[in-house]
Amino acid sequence: MAKLLRFGIVGSVGFLVDAGILALLLGFTPLGPFISRAIAIALAMMATWYLNRRFTFGASRHSIVREGFRYGSVGLTSALVNYLVYSALLILFPTLQPLAALVVSSTAAMAFSFFGYSRFVFRR
Template identity: 70%
Template sequence: MKKLLRFAIAGGLGFVVDAGILALLLHATPLGPFLGRLIAIAAAMTVTWLFNRTFTFDRSPHSLAAEGFRYGSVGVTSALVNYGLYSALLLTLPALQPLAAMVFATAASMFLSFFGYSRFVFRSE
């Protein structure tokens, strides 16, 4: 249960980073909601890796490079699901605000990422 709570905290931090960077990029640059979201996701993934590595899961038995590759693999898969849902929502519901689409897509991909991180990245062999 502690892992799930800490994972939720990491996800909350990642969400704040994701939403904050997306909002900043939408306001201050001409990047738009699709390219801006890719940048925001990358920053959020870095924050969640650092938090999860330090507080949520026991250190993996793998080298830092191998752990980072595994985390990135799960993170990219989860991010593709997240980004796909985000894009589909924006394209099918043009009146939907990008941050609202982000909330729905992030909630849907959260379960996939927890399973992948806990079973593939940080699981001791």
């Protein structure tokens, strides 16, 4: 349970990094929302990788390059799970509020990513 709590804290920090970088890029560069978002996601993923490696799970037995690739793979797949669950909920239940779908899809993605990171990336 302690790992899940630490994972949630790291995820919150990742969200703040993501939102902060996005806001800075949108406010101070001509990059636009799509390129800015890609950069923000990449930097947030690097931040959560570092924090999860140090604070939540510890380093894996793999090289840092292999661990980073695995982390990115789980992170991208988790984002896809989040979006697909969100979309499916809104299509299947048209009266469902988008924020409710966001909560459910984010919870599903968090469970998926915790399992993926703990079993596939940081397994010892």
